Amino acid sequence: MKAEQNELITRIGPGTPCGAVMRHYWQPVALVDEFNPALDPRMAIRPVKAVRILGQDLVLFRNAQGNYGLLDRDCPHRGADLAYGRNEGDGLRCPFHGWKFDVTGQCIETPAEPTGSTLCKRVRQRSYPITERSGILFGWFGPEGQTPPPLPGIDAFSAPATHTFAFKGLWHCNWLQAFEVGIDPAHASYLHRFFNDESLEASYGRQFRGASAGDVQGERWPMTRVMRELDQPEISFEPTDAGLRLTALRPINDALTHVRVTNSLFPHTFVIPLSETMTITQMHVPVDDTHTYWYSVFTSFDGPVDKEAMRNQRLPSVTLPDYIPKAGKHNHWGFNPRRAGGAHLFGHGRGRHQCARPVGLRKHGRDPGPHPRAPGHQRQGDHGQPAHFAQSHRHGASRWLAARLCTRRRGQPAHRPRHGGRHRAQRAMAAMVARGLRHQTQRRTVGCRPAGPCPHASGHPSRHERGMSFAERCGLHSRERQAACDQLIRQVEASGI
Numbered sequence: 001m002k003a004e005q006n007e008l009i010t011r012i013g014p015g016t017p018c019g020a021v022m023r024h025y026w027q028p029v030a031l032v033d034e035f036n037p038a039l040d041p042r043m044a045i046r047p048v049k050a051v052r053i054l055g056q057d058l059v060l061f062r063n064a065q066g067n068y069g070l071l072d073r074d075c076p077h078r079g080a081d082l083a084y085g086r087n088e089g090d091g092l093r094c095p096f097h098g099w100k101f102d103v104t105g106q107c108i109e110t111p112a113e114p115t116g117s118t119l120c121k122r123v124r125q126r127s128y129p130i131t132e133r134s135g136i137l138f139g140w141f142g143p144e145g146q147t148p149p150p151l152p153g154i155d156a157f158s159a160p161a162t163h164t165f166a167f168k169g170l171w172h173c174n175w176l177q178a179f180e181v182g183i184d185p186a187h188a189s190y191l192h193r194f195f196n197d198e199s200l201e202a203s204y205g206r207q208f209r210g211a212s213a214g215d216v217q218g219e220r221w222p223m224t225r226v227m228r229e230l231d232q233p234e235i236s237f238e239p240t241d242a243g244l245r246l247t248a249l250r251p252i253n254d255a256l257t258h259v260r261v262t263n264s265l266f267p268h269t270f271v272i273p274l275s276e277t278m279t280i281t282q283m284h285v286p287v288d289d290t291h292t293y294w295y296s297v298f299t300s301f302d303g304p305v306d307k308e309a310m311r312n313q314r315l316p317s318v319t320l321p322d323y324i325p326k327a328g329k330h331n332h333w334g335f336n337p338r339r340a341g342g343a344h345l346f347g348h349g350r351g352r353h354q355c356a357r358p359v360g361l362r363k364h365g366r367d368p369g370p371h372p373r374a375p376g377h378q379r380q381g382d383h384g385q386p387a388h389f390a391q392s393h394r395h396g397a398s399r400w401l402a403a404r405l406c407t408r409r410r411g412q413p414a415h416r417p418r419h420g421g422r423h424r425a426q427r428a429m430a431a432m433v434a435r436g437l438r439h440q441t442q443r444r445t446v447g448c449r450p451a452g453p454c455p456h457a458s459g460h461p462s463r464h465e466r467g468m469s470f471a472e473r474c475g476l477h478s479r480e481r482q483a484a485c486d487q488l489i490r491q492v493e494a495s496g497i
Contacts, residue, residue, distance in 0.1 A: 010174040012286040013055030022054055023141040025267055026151055027285045028295040029053055029070060029130070030060055030137045031166055031323075033311075040321045048092065049321075050083035054141060055288045057083075058128070061103075064089035069103030070128045070139050076107075082125075101125050133157050134297045135166035152242075152265070156281035156297040162304040167314050168295045168323050175286040178294060179268045182282055185248035185260055189231035194224045226250065226258055233260075242266060277302035293323075 012019040029051050037044035047062040050073065057073040059082045069092070073082050080096035087093075091100040091108055099120070100109040105127030107120040129140040129148045134156055140148040151157050156164060171178050181187065230250030237246045244264040251257045263271040268284040281297040298305060318325055327334035 010176050011289055012175065013289065019054055022267060022286065026131070026138040026140050026148065027053055028136045028168070028283055028293070029058070029139040029285075031168055031295075032132060032135050032137060033166070034321060035062055042321075046087050048083065048085065048087050050081075052287050053139070054286055056141070058139075059083045059085070059092070060130075060137070061087055061092050063087075063091065063103055067103050068130050068132070068137060069101075069105070070130045070137075071101060071105050072126045075099060076123060076125050099123070103127070134159065134161070134164040134299075136295055136297065154265070154271070154281065155279070155301075156271075156299045159299050163300045165298045165305045165307045165310045166295060167298075167311070168293055169318055170287075170322065170324050171292045171294060172290065172328070173292060174289055175268055175284045175292045178284040178292040179270070182272070182284070182294075183244070183246060183262050183264050183270050185233055185235055185246060185262060189227045189233070193228050193231075195228065197222045197224050221252075230258060243269075274298060278305075 009018055012022055030049060033039055034049060035043045035047050049060045051058050051060050051070075058070055059073045060068065060070050062068050071082060071092070074080070075082055075094045075096065077094065077099050078096055080094050082092055082094055082101070084095050085092040086095065088100065091102040093100040093109070098109070098111045099107055102108050105125040107123035107125065110117065110120040110123070113119050126144065131138050131140075131151070133151055138151065142148065230252065233248035233250050235246065235248050237244055239245075240263070242263075243266045246262040246264065248260045248262075249257050250260070260273065265271070269281065271279055271281050274280045277300060279299050279301075281299060283295045285293050285295065287293055298310060317327070
């Protein structure tokens with residue numbers, strides 16, 4: 001991808017083409033847990049958070065009635081930072097001249113004005129629609145005055161609160177780099193390779209530690225074994241109404257093939273398996289051009305989620321209140337040479353994707369340096385109904401449980417989409433972005449229904465590629481990827497954003 005193309009797709013601030021597209025979609029802005037006094041004692045006194053998203057600085061607060069407000073941070077009077085304002089229950093009071101704003105952005109007090117002044121009735125701070133779903137607060141940043149579309153009706157947003165758990169973390173890269181590594185099926189066999197298989201009974205909530213769905217000659221294989229022994233997946237993809245579906249095939253023996261399906265949803269969401277009964281729906285919201293927060297919703301298709309266990313497994317890897325990973329460039333991503341070649345392939349810590357940057361993620365702009373502060377972080381002193389889910393459970397099993405780890409027997413009818421490796425999947429992702437940019441005025445949310453059933457792809461080279469050397473195939477893929485990128489640029493420029 002050319003530098004100017006990368007700039008076009010990854011610059012997301014106000015007035016940018018990609019930023020305009022992103023603002024037509026609901027974006028995660030915070031976890032509901034971030035207002036939990038048990039996790040952040042400051043919230044018991046002052047439920048106010050400074051947040052940064054899509055290159056904009058905002059303030060998020062909760063009033064005495066439990067309603068949330070999402071406002072621009074600069075006061076419309078003199079530009080003072082409302083993140084330092086006083087939460088008085090019915091509104092947020094600016095620290096400069098005391099102007100107070102409710103959760104809708106309406107100014108309700110201008111105390112320094114003469115008695116009888118009606119100035120406050122004519123003052124309004126820009127506010128953004130906000131909704132709560134599955135433990136996440138979502139904001140919509142489209143044109144002021146327009147009605148936001150509904151959130152997509154996927155299982156993660158349709159399940160009752162008892163069956164979902166949400167978590168997040170910060171990455172020092174742009175949104176496309178974060179999204180790309182998530183939909184890549186090949187890296188799991190290396191970045192997440194463990195040489196020791198643990199007890200399946202102790203695998204609850206832990207990625208790659210549970211069992212694959214199905215059995216191999218009566219034996220349940222843990223995913224650590226699948227990823228370790230079957231490290232050369234055959235990857236194929238096909239477009240869907242909502243984005244892409246990627247299929248990774250790992251032949252186990254003459255009778256069985258392990259199938260892993262990743263559903264990619266425009267613009268930056270994917271659905272992957274966590275275990276036999278749970279999926280991960282992960283979104284990658286741009287903080288700015290060089291930082292991204294990932295938000296994961298863990299959805300159970302069995303019983304209620306043990307949220308306390310899930311939370312306690314993940315909290316040790318981050319620093320609250322901003323969910324900054326403890327492993328990073330400042331401490332070599334937790335690298336331990338004694339673990340390399342031992343329990344773990346590369347010797348990194350157990351944090352999720354903590355070594356993403358060293359293995360190929362690039363970022364433009366300056367290096368944040370050691371111990372970076374999270375964007376939007378305040379300085380020291382700052383202060384579905386069950387019945388609907390049952391229907392989703394029944395019908396979603398044929399759609400979203402296809403994203404779980406499963407096996408199929410050789411000889412079953414197989415859909416054969418176009419074959420391609422990781423590079424072709426990357427091109428398809430670029431094409432998906434192109435389609436979304438072109439139709440951004442018509443499609444302001446991902447599809448209202450999930451993707452279809454899992455295609456059991458063959459993964460064999462095309463007739464044109466047979467007999468070609470690996471280098472020749474790579475050259476073909478590189479040229480085709482460039483053509484897809486060029487097409488994306490033409491469509492972006494023709495969209496008139």
